Amino acid sequence: MPDSRLLIASLGHRFRSDDGVGPHILQLLWRRIGARADWYENTGDITGLLEVWQNRTVVLIDALHAPGRATGSVCRLDGLQNQPSLAAVSTHGIDLPQALELGALLNALPRSLAIYGICGENFSPGLSLSAAVQTAAQQIVAEIAARVISGCQADV
Amino acid sequence: MTKGSKSKTIKVDYLARVEGEGALYIRYDDSGVREVQLKIFEPPRFFEAFLRGRDYLEAPDITARICGICPVAYQMSALHAMEDALGLAPNPALHALRRLVYCGEWIESHTLHVFLLHAPDFLGYPSAVAMAADHRQIVQMGLQIKRAGNALVRLLGGREVHPINVRVGGFYRIPRVAELHALRDELLRARDLAMDAVNWAASLPFPHFERPAGAPYEFVALTHPHEYPMNTGRIASSLGLDIAVQDYEQHFRETHVGYTNALHSEHIGYGPYMVGPMARYNLNYDRLSPLVREVASDAGFAPFCANPFQSIVVRSLEVLYAFDEALRIIDQYQQPETPYLEAEPRAGCGCAATEAPRGLLYHRYGLDQNGKITDANIVPPTSQNQKTIEADLRLMLPGFLHLPEERLRRQCEQAVRNYDPCISCSTHFLQLHLQRESDA
Numbered sequence: 236m237p238d239s240r241l242l243i244a245s246l247g248h249r250f251r252s253d254d255g256v257g258p259h260i261l262q263l264l265w266r267r268i269g270a271r272a273d274w275y276e277n278t279g280d281i282t283g284l285l286e287v288w289q290n291r292t293v294v295l296i297d298a299l300h301a302p303g304r305a306t307g308s309v310c311r312l313d314g315l316q317n318q319p320s321l322a323a324v325s326t327h328g329i330d331l332p333q334a335l336e337l338g339a340l341l342n343a344l345p346r347s348l349a350i351y352g353i354c355g356e357n358f359s360p361g362l363s364l365s366a367a368v369q370t371a372a373q374q375i376v377a378e379i380a381a382r383v384i385s386g387c388q389a390d391v
Numbered sequence: 392m393t394k395g396s397k398s399k400t401i402k403v404d405y406l407a408r409v410e411g412e413g414a415l416y417i418r419y420d421d422s423g424v425r426e427v428q429l430k431i432f433e434p435p436r437f438f439e440a441f442l443r444g445r446d447y448l449e450a451p452d453i454t455a456r457i458c459g460i461c462p463v464a465y466q467m468s469a470l471h472a473m474e475d476a477l478g479l480a481p482n483p484a485l486h487a488l489r490r491l492v493y494c495g496e497w498i499e500s501h502t503l504h505v506f507l508l509h510a511p512d513f514l515g516y517p518s519a520v521a522m523a524a525d526h527r528q529i530v531q532m533g534l535q536i537k538r539a540g541n542a543l544v545r546l547l548g549g550r551e552v553h554p555i556n557v558r559v560g561g562f563y564r565i566p567r568v569a570e571l572h573a574l575r576d577e578l579l580r581a582r583d584l585a586m587d588a589v590n591w592a593a594s595l596p597f598p599h600f601e602r603p604a605g606a607p608y609e610f611v612a613l614t615h616p617h618e619y620p621m622n623t624g625r626i627a628s629s630l631g632l633d634i635a636v637q638d639y640e641q642h643f644r645e646t647h648v649g650y651t652n653a654l655h656s657e658h659i660g661y662g663p664y665m666v667g668p669m670a671r672y673n674l675n676y677d678r679l680s681p682l683v684r685e686v687a688s689d690a691g692f693a694p695f696c697a698n699p700f701q702s703i704v705v706r707s708l709e710v711l712y713a714f715d716e717a718l719r720i721i722d723q724y725q726q727p728e729t730p731y732l733e734a735e736p737r738a739g740c741g742c743a744a745t746e747a748p749r750g751l752l753y754h755r756y757g758l759d760q761n762g763k764i765t766d767a768n769i770v771p772p773t774s775q776n777q778k779t780i781e782a783d784l785r786l787m788l789p790g791f792l793h794l795p796e797e798r799l800r801r802q803c804e805q806a807v808r809n810y811d812p813c814i815s816c817s818t819h820f821l822q823l824h825l826q827r828e829s830d831a
Contacts, residue, residue: 250441250456278552279459282503286538329519330506336520341531360441 238319241383242288242345246297246331253306253355253368256297260351260372267380281334288345289338294379297331297354305351306356307367309375314348351375400577410457415803416650417788424788427781428806430820439767447736447762448559452755455553460503462495462553463544464747468754468769473559475637475757476741477734484727485561486622491571491720492547492557493621493745494713498581499551500538501668501706501713501750504529504811505592508532509703511746512805513595529591532584536710539581542574543717549664561731571721578721582714585707586686592707593690593784600787608697608779610670615744616667619712620671620746627674630661636744637714639753645770656775663778666750667810669696680715683708699783699809706811709748736762747772749811773812780810 243264245257258276265274266297273286299310312336338344353371355364364372418426438457450469455462460628467489474481481489506529508518516522523530543552547567548554556563602608610629613620613636615829626642634642645654655829658664676694687694693702742755750772757765783806791802 248456248459250438276457276552277459278462280499280503281506282534282537283541283552285534286541333518333520337523337530340520340523340527341534345442 241272242275242291243272243294244277246277250360252357252361252363253297253365254358256298256353256364256368256372257269260375262294263376264379268383271383273310281329281331284334285338285343289343291345293345293348295348296351298355300355304354307371308354309371310348310352314350361385424785426751427784428650429781430776439769442764442767445764447758447764451557459552461747463492463751464745466557466741467493467745468752470559471743471745472741472754472756475743476739476756479560479732479734480663481561481732484725487720488547488562489622491717492544494717495540495543497713497748498710499537499544500713501710502533502537504531505703507810512808536581542577548572558731560734561752563730565727565730567727568724571724576723578714584712585711589707589711590690591687592704593692597698600700601697609658609664610673611660611664611666611751612670612674613673619675622745627745637742639744643776653777654774655778657778663782665779666772666775668709669702671746672705674698679712682715683712686711695764702809750775776810780807
């Protein structure tokens with residue numbers, strides 16, 4: 236049975252500057268729409284996604300390292316259709332494309348997966364986000380919250 | 392994605408994870424290996440600067456962020472060190488709960504490594520995904536075992552990664568007896584799977600490697616008179632060391648090596664040493680539960696392991712032990728009267744070492760009279776193992792150099808992964824630069 240509740244998940248490290256934009260957005264969104272969704276902050280063990288996202292409508296937020304793209308620019312990807320070329324997400328585990336491939340092999344994929352990627356510039360140890368990343372975060376929070384509040388989960 | 396919106400194909404180089412890259416540099420000539428450098432670009436020690444000026448209560452939750460796979464280990468070492476500084480001694484019931492949450496993490500961490508990172512090496516696959524296509528049941532077994540570990544950490548820690556329920560003095564909330572008993576069936580099922588996993592791991596084809604008689608490993612781990620070590624004990628080694636944790640820095644030294652961001656550790660006067668599952672197993676075999684020793688014996692696995700490629704079996708045995716120990720703790724559990732012991736901040740210094748899945752994890756903190764951290768020292772297992780990893784490669788390589796370069800690279804990666812180091816373990820995490828002296 237698919238779980239009809241929206242799952243909003245983040246990847247990223249809160250203490251690696253722009254890499255923390257995923258959990259940062261999760262926190263802001265939770266304040267706006269707390270009970271209307273389920274929440275999952277993934278901090279490195281990507282296999283955890285296989286447990287929580289099976290057969291669900293999922294929004295996944297993460298920082299991107301994409302040289303050549305403007306800091307703060309946002310990529311919206313259908314994770315089930317356009318698996319981007321991604322590098323390892325964890326120093327120990329598997330990465331997101333592998334999680335998707337494993338999910339396909341083990342019948343553990345989400346029903347839909349919208350990935351919001353925010354291009355960062357500074358991934359060094361620290362707590363602050365770049366100004367452009369901060370702005371993009373606000374924009375994504377507003378966008379997702381508006382859609383959830385208006386009941387358009389499928390369009391998130 | 393918005394239906395009807397114009398779609399664009401965007402090639403993203405990679406999602407941001409920049410802390411995990413390794414490179415291996417090997418220089419050799421016809422007479423043998425001249426130089427081996429394992430380069431790690433993962434600097435966890437910035438946390439030590441983060442911690443200065445923060446309250447002592449924050450240390451467990453801040454240091455947990457060093458690692459997304461073994462946050463409990465960082466929390467445990469941090470809170471034991473703080474309790475050492477504050478003169479707190481948690482009661483046996485709280486100690487048991489800490490072991491229980493550690494059992495959960497050992498299960499999570501070891502299972503991830505055994506099934507998704509290390510097993511593909513033995514079965515000849517470039518990745519867990521490729522392996523899963525042919526060995527779906529093995530991967531599913533691993534994920535099922537891991538799920539039980541997640542459940543333990545989630546119940547004790549509030550969530551399965553970066554738990555938020557452990558604190559200096561105990562826990563913010565302690566579980567009710569019924570909550571723990573509700574996990575029993577899942578743990579029992581997973582323990583059965585863990586037994587199968589030991590037999591499966593023991594049947595893998597292992598490259599033969601043992602240190603020459605003149606260069607044995609020095610195994611270093613906690614030892615405890617009554618427990619297989621997790622949270623407490625003395626630091627012992629296979630060369631006869633037996634010291635209190637408070638004396639760690641008098642016997643072990645970290646040095647910076649130019650080509651890597653991970654500090655190298657050595658046993659002063661002795662040199663490289665090994666921490667982790669093999670060290671624990673070799674120094675504490677008789678503290679394992681009867682079931683684990685029986686399963687090891689039935690699988691033909693000796694009480695002493697000297698081949699690092701067989702560490703996958705030791706990890707599997709430790710997973711089985713963690714289930715056995717978790718069930719024992721749950722069956723004997725009586726809810727403590729208070730979730731935590733109060734402490735008065737005071738100036739002082741405290742240290743602790745606990746057994747992270749990857750090995751000994753040492754923390755030391757200085758506190759001022761208000762309980763603010765004045766300085767911190769964290770020695771993770773990977774830096775302690777780094778010299779030994781390089782030594783392994785130096786000793787192994789002469790036997791591998793006849794291999795084609797791609798096969799050689801895979802063999803080197805497998806040797807590094809024996810240690811489950813905290814560097815990128817993705818399929819292509821090592822770039823191998825082979826330099827023949829005559830080409831230099």
